[in-house]
Structure formats: C-alpha cells, structure tokens
Amino acid sequence: MFEGFDKLTSIERQDAFLDMWVSADGIEFAGEEAKAAYKERAGLVASALKIDQGIKRVPIMPLTTFAPTMLAGVSGRDAMYDPDKAGQAYVDFCNKYQPDTAGAAPMLGCGQALDTLDYHLYKWPGHGVAENLSYQFNEKEYMKAEEYDHLINDPTDFWLRSWIPKTMGALAPLADLQPVYGSMELPMLSPWLISLGTPPVQEAMQALLKAGKQYFEWINAMGAYMAQIMAAGFPFGAGGATKAPFDTLSDSFRGTTSLMMDMYRRPEKVLEAVERLVPPMIKNGVDGAVANGNPLVFIPLHKGADGFMSDEQFQKFYWPTLKEVMYGLADAGCVPCCFVEGAYNQRLEYLADTSDIRSMYLFDRTDMAKAREVLGGKVCIAGGFPISLILTGTPEQVKEATKKLIDDAAGDKGYMLSIGCAMDEAKDATMQAFIEAGKHYGKY
Amino acid sequence: MADLKDLFTAVVEMQEDTAMELTNKYLDEGVPALDIFNCYQEALEEIGKRFEKQLYFIPELIMSGEMMKAASEILKPHLSEETSASGGQKKLGKVLMATVQGDIHDIGKNIASMMLDLNGLEVKDIGVDVPAETIIAEAQAFGADVIGLSGLLTLAFDPMKAVVDKLEEQGLRDKIKVLIGGGQMDEQVCNYVGADAYVTDAVVGVNYIKGWLS
Numbered sequence: 001m002f003e004g005f006d007k008l009t010s011i012e013r014q015d016a017f018l019d020m021w022v023s024a025d026g027i028e029f030a031g032e033e034a035k036a037a038y039k040e041r042a043g044l045v046a047s048a049l050k051i052d053q054g055i056k057r058v059p060i061m062p063l064t065t066f067a068p069t070m071l072a073g074v075s076g077r078d079a080m081y082d083p084d085k086a087g088q089a090y091v092d093f094c095n096k097y098q099p100d101t102a103g104a105a106p107m108l109g110c111g112q113a114l115d116t117l118d119y120h121l122y123k124w125p126g127h128g129v130a131e132n133l134s135y136q137f138n139e140k141e142y143m144k145a146e147e148y149d150h151l152i153n154d155p156t157d158f159w160l161r162s163w164i165p166k167t168m169g170a171l172a173p174l175a176d177l178q179p180v181y182g183s184m185e186l187p188m189l190s191p192w193l194i195s196l197g198t199p200p201v202q203e204a205m206q207a208l209l210k211a212g213k214q215y216f217e218w219i220n221a222m223g224a225y226m227a228q229i230m231a232a233g234f235p236f237g238a239g240g241a242t243k244a245p246f247d248t249l250s251d252s253f254r255g256t257t258s259l260m261m262d263m264y265r266r267p268e269k270v271l272e273a274v275e276r277l278v279p280p281m282i283k284n285g286v287d288g289a290v291a292n293g294n295p296l297v298f299i300p301l302h303k304g305a306d307g308f309m310s311d312e313q314f315q316k317f318y319w320p321t322l323k324e325v326m327y328g329l330a331d332a333g334c335v336p337c338c339f340v341e342g343a344y345n346q347r348l349e350y351l352a353d354t355s356d357i358r359s360m361y362l363f364d365r366t367d368m369a370k371a372r373e374v375l376g377g378k379v380c381i382a383g384g385f386p387i388s389l390i391l392t393g394t395p396e397q398v399k400e401a402t403k404k405l406i407d408d409a410a411g412d413k414g415y416m417l418s419i420g421c422a423m424d425e426a427k428d429a430t431m432q433a434f435i436e437a438g439k440h441y442g443k444y
Numbered sequence: 445m446a447d448l449k450d451l452f453t454a455v456v457e458m459q460e461d462t463a464m465e466l467t468n469k470y471l472d473e474g475v476p477a478l479d480i481f482n483c484y485q486e487a488l489e490e491i492g493k494r495f496e497k498q499l500y501f502i503p504e505l506i507m508s509g510e511m512m513k514a515a516s517e518i519l520k521p522h523l524s525e526e527t528s529a530s531g532g533q534k535k536l537g538k539v540l541m542a543t544v545q546g547d548i549h550d551i552g553k554n555i556a557s558m559m560l561d562l563n564g565l566e567v568k569d570i571g572v573d574v575p576a577e578t579i580i581a582e583a584q585a586f587g588a589d590v591i592g593l594s595g596l597l598t599l600a601f602d603p604m605k606a607v608v609d610k611l612e613e614q615g616l617r618d619k620i621k622v623l624i625g626g627g628q629m630d631e632q633v634c635n636y637v638g639a640d641a642y643v644t645d646a647v648v649g650v651n652y653i654k655g656w657l658s
Contacts, residue, residue: 123548129573133599136548256551260503261510264458307645309501342627343644364627365644387598387628392636421628424598 001290001333013333014358017295018046021235026293030231037233041100045235045296049335049358049380051414058410058442060417060435061237061382063339063362064103066134067423068093071431076125076133080111083218087225094234097435101237102229104298109135110218113211118169121252134424142166143253145262148269151253152276154179163253170207173200238298240288240334244322245277247302256303263309263317274321282328289334296360297334299325300422305342319350330357339422340364340383348374355379364420368409382416384409385434390419390426395433402437410442417442448475448483455487456494458507467515477522484515488562496647502555505646509558535566537657540588542579543572544595544603549626553594556625556646560592563650565657576606580614588620590653593639595626601633608638621656625649 005013022042029035044059046052069079072089079086090105114124121142124135142163143151151158157179165175178195182188195201230236243251249270250259262270285297303309304318326336335358343365344351351361355378363371368384375381384405389398402417409415417438448470454463470480491508494500541557543550550572557569568586570579583591591611593604604624611617624639625646634642640656643649 129548130546133546134597136597138548139551256502257506257554260506263503264460264507307501309503310499313501313503386630386632388601388630388632388636391598391601392632421598 005333010327010330010333010357014295014330014335015050017289017333018049018335018358021239021294022046024235027230028227029233034231034233038230038235041233042235044100045237045416048382048414048416049360051377051380051412053413055413056444058406058415058417058438058444059100060438060442061101061362062097062099062103062419062431062435063237063422064090064093064426065107065422065424067426067431068103068105069108070134070425071428075131076129076135077111077131079108080114080124080135083110083221083225087222087228091225091228091232094229094232097431099234099435102234104236104238104241105222105226106219107241110215113214113218116170116207116211116214119167120169121167137251139251139255141255141258145254145258145266148266148273152269152272155276155280167252170211171204173198173204177201236292236294236296238296238337239292239294240285240290240296241298241300242281242285242288242325242329243299244301244304244318244325245274245281246304246318246321247300248277248281249273250303259303260309263313267317270317274317278321278324278328281325282332285325285329285336286332286334289329290332295334296337297329298337298339300339300341302341304344304347305340306344306346307342311346314347314350319347323353326354326359327357330359335360337362337382340366343367345370351375352378360416362416362418362420368405372409372411372415376412377414380414380416381409383418383420385417385419387419387421387423390423390430390434393430395429398430398433399437402434403441406438406441410444413444448480451480451483452487452490455484455508455511456490458504458511460507460511463511464514467518471518471522477519480515481519481523484512488512492559492562492647505555505559509562512562536564536654537589538566538568538587539590539592539653540579540583540586541567541569541592541594542574542582544579544593544600544607545573545575546603547595547597547600548572549594549596552596552626552646553592556592556594556649559646559650560653563654565650565653576603576610579607580610580616583620584616589657590621590623592649592653593622593624595624596628597626598628600626600628601636604633604637604639612638621653623649623652 022039024038044057047055048059066076066079069086069089072092074085074089086105086108094102121138122135123129123138125131125133129136147162150162161174161177165172178191180192182192250256289295289297304314329336337360339362341364345367348371352375360380360382362382363384371381389401451466454466467480488508491500491504539560541553543553557567560567570582593607608622611620622639623641624637625643629642629644641652
C-alpha cells in the first residue's frame, strides 16, 4: 500500500486506507466544488466508520442495484445489455438525489457475456425472468456431497473443473480438463495439455475468451460513467465485495437445503470447507478494494440470520469464519461492511466482537433501537429503513419514518442512513423525501 | 401401540441413521406400520413445538422433513391407501401455495408448505413465477380455504396485490383468506396488497392459518 504500512496495526491500516480514499488523490474532478463535495461525502462515511464524535451529519448511503435504471425507465434487460443506458442512469441518479455514496453500477453485469457463457447461477431479464425485471439467483445443488474433499483439498481446482462447468453451460467441457499438477515435469506435462486440445475444450476456451472480451468492453463503456460520477463529487459506497464462507458454500455451492442437512450429516466437512474458503474470500474482497482505491468491502450476509439457524449453529458454523474474513480484510486495511439481510436481533452481541477494528453492519430488518443499544459506539451501524415505505408509502410517511430512525439509531454518531435492502426499484417522490429528510434530521 | 420411544427420540434428536435402522427393525419385528407412522407424527409434533420455542430452526425442519419422507417410502406399502393418503388424520383445511409472478425464489415457500403439511393442512404447491390468473384458477379448482403467496423481492408486491384485486373482482375475496410471506413483507406491504396477514416466518404463518380454520 505504502512504505511503513506493514508496521501499522489493523486499525491504523484501515484508517490510513480510509484517509487515502477521502483525500481523493488521482481523481479528475469537474471542478473545485465537486472535489470539495467528494471529500465531504467520503469524509462523512469515514467519520461514521471511525465513530468520530466530530462528525457533522449522518451520511446517506442508498444501496442500489436496478433502482437507478428502473427510475430512468430503462428495462432490466437494457440495464444489463446497454452499459451506456445503465451508466447514464447511475449518473442521473446521483445528480438528482445527491446521496453521499454512489451505487456500484458494475454489479448489474454484462448480459451479452452471460449469454456467451450460458450462465445458470442466475436468471436475468429475458433469460428466465421478464425483461422489465431484475436478475435473480437460481439456487441449486451445484456441488455434490461427495465433492467436499475436492473443495477442501484444492478450492481453485474445484472451482475451475467442477463448479464452473456446472454453472456455465458453455464451459461444461472444462470438467474433462486434466488438473494442472502434471506441469511440474516435462514427461508428465502431456495429459493436461492434451485435454486442453480436445475440440470441446477448445470451444469452451473460445467462449471464455469471448465472454472476457465482452466484459472488458462493457467495463470500458461503463467506466466512463463511473468516472463522471466521481468527477461530479460522489464516492462509491463499495470498493470490493466478498462473502461469508458459509454463505458461499450454502448459496453458490451446496444450496440451502443441502447445506442445512450437511450440518447434521457431515458437520466436520462443513467446518473444514468454510475454513478453507477464508483465504479466497479475504483475497476477493481485498483485491477489489485495492484496485478501486476504496477500502469499503461489501459482504452480504444470508444464512446466519435469526430463524435460519440456532445460536449454537451460528457460533459453530457461521460466525467464526465470517469473523476471520472480516479481520483478514482489516489486516489489509479494508473496512468490512456487512449487509445484514433478514434480522439479527438474536446475534447482536456477536457483532460487538469486532469493535477492535473498523467495521460496519448495515441492517435490513433488525430492530435499530436494539442494534444501537448493543452496538452503539462500538461498531458503525447502518440501514434499517424499510423498502416497503419507499415503494408503497407517501413522502410524508417516509419523512416521519426517517426522522424516527435517525432518533433511534444515530445518537452515537456511528450511524449511516440507508434502506435495509438492495434496491431493485424505487419511487421518485419517496426517494427524494428520504434523502431530504436524512440531510435535515441527520445534522448533529 | 408398541413402545417406540427410542424411535421417537432418534427422530426428535435428528439421529437420521438410527431412526432409519429402528424403522426397519420394528417393521421386521412385526410392529404395525401405522404405529411406526404415528410415532413419526408425534416426533414431528415435538419438533414443531421446539421450533416454536426457538430451540429448533430451519436445519431441523429440513432434516425432519427428510426423515419423514424416507420413512414414508418404507412404510407406504404396509399402510392402507386411505391411511397413507391422509396420514390417518382428517386435514384441517386446504392451502394453495405459490411464489408470485416475476419471482423465482422457492426456499421460503417450500419450508412453509412443508410446515403446513406437517401441521395437518392439505397443501397444494403450484411453484414459482405463477401469474395471478393461474393462482386463482388453481385455488378454485383445489377448493382452497387459504392462498399463501410467497415472494422474496420487492417486485413481488404488485403481483401479490393483483391476486387480491382479482379475487375481489371475481367475488371470491370473502371465501378465501390471503397470507403473504417473504423477507420484505411488513404491515405496510400487507395493507398495500390487501392481504389478511403477512409473515416473515413459516411457523407464524401456520399459526395464522390454523387460527382462521379453527
């Protein structure tokens, strides 16, 4: 990162990375005013993360997926197939609503490349869901119970030769690739290279190269709009993203039902697998954050929520490796920002464990007054505003609820105002009311 | 009825292999299949109680569903058609379950369907991404007392409302209760949709439905 970084403690590293981000060095701004606005906004976020008592206002961080494009009248399909339309909608969203952080437009993904790959892990507009909607996860058992050892012994090999062939139809032939290990010696090199030369694998490789090119062109187009967003004074709300090891195993590999049974049928394998996933999950978050010069690493949490598992199961299977990932991120100077989906009313005490690093928990349905009671002043808390009011409420209701939420949650000065849901859609009048009320009532 | 305490304990304590061994052992020993089946039913009732007390959660519900399924496979040939179809009990009422149009999520719906079934309701699950017209036609054909609408995403709000609106248009609203369930359901959404109740938890949903039908 910089000279002397390795001598710092985790929290000092996090603060150094946050300071670098707030300094906005290297960003080309539209003017001095935009630069000042960027520094002020990023500064508010950094202050809330540090629970800095000098903070002037509650930062406002709306989590958006398709909301900017839907508000602009761009269909879900166009959002994923036309980076100019998607990028412009994200620019317009920032200019119109003036949030303190911009949403990560690249999360929308590149439809053309998904077509090329014959992608199965999600359904997307025009591919399994209607063209006006957003993409949706297509959960299945993509990893069989007997594959635990493959994942544990060599995650990358498992990823490349087992999981990717099942989740990307065009790459199915990669299941017949030989492992790379033989390349250690010339006489043992042939099986791997021969398997690469078979017509189906050659075709799969062509598809992979094509999808890569499509993604590269797409980000070049999208990048221009992201640069515009920053130039206009809006920092991005996330630099990288990763997941809790248990969620990766549950959501993407085994499927919820299978993994829930694995906790009884093969608990030792589950524990070994989640432990094995810690380093890749850390690396994934850090790489994104460093590449984007933004320390905030977004971690959506799923299966550890109240109701999904017992406290004992959470303590055994979920929390230890999530915590390891969070501390691994902090060690690299990144700030883990957990998006706590569902409710965590019964888990709040655990979250207080991370009070010795900078961390943030953005809540969906957790009782925010209770969250503040347990976590206030220890870690940064965020979210808690119901999406239902944005979509079906009146501006007056939104204003009132925003005031109440700030009264309940912001008192320790380590709070960020956000809707507790990644927004696939929004309504103009209520969105406007939400941001205005946040800025008005959020003054300290 | 034979004393099947060890089987009851094995099921309640999630000892899947032991439960299966004991099921086979008792069948071999000539214990009536219905007794064994009833033992499973009692165990499931106990599991339901533990779920309500928040001692058990989704893993246990899924495990118990699996154990019941496996046991039913073995016991079915030994049970008369009548008893196996009704589980030996009269059903409390009929619930049609669906994830609404546009939403393809099914985990919550599947868990709720299983819980309703285990609680003595006759459940028809018609899948995901189901248009309002189909839901209503299926509910009528099935003779549903309750329609359970599932949706994880916010985009489910309007399709849920469409179901209620169409029920009203067709004069069916007072005959069929509507329960909505999913991660983003709350009172605000419930009012918007015009449903009778909302839930974010399968057990609460079962209790609503049992209350309506009692």
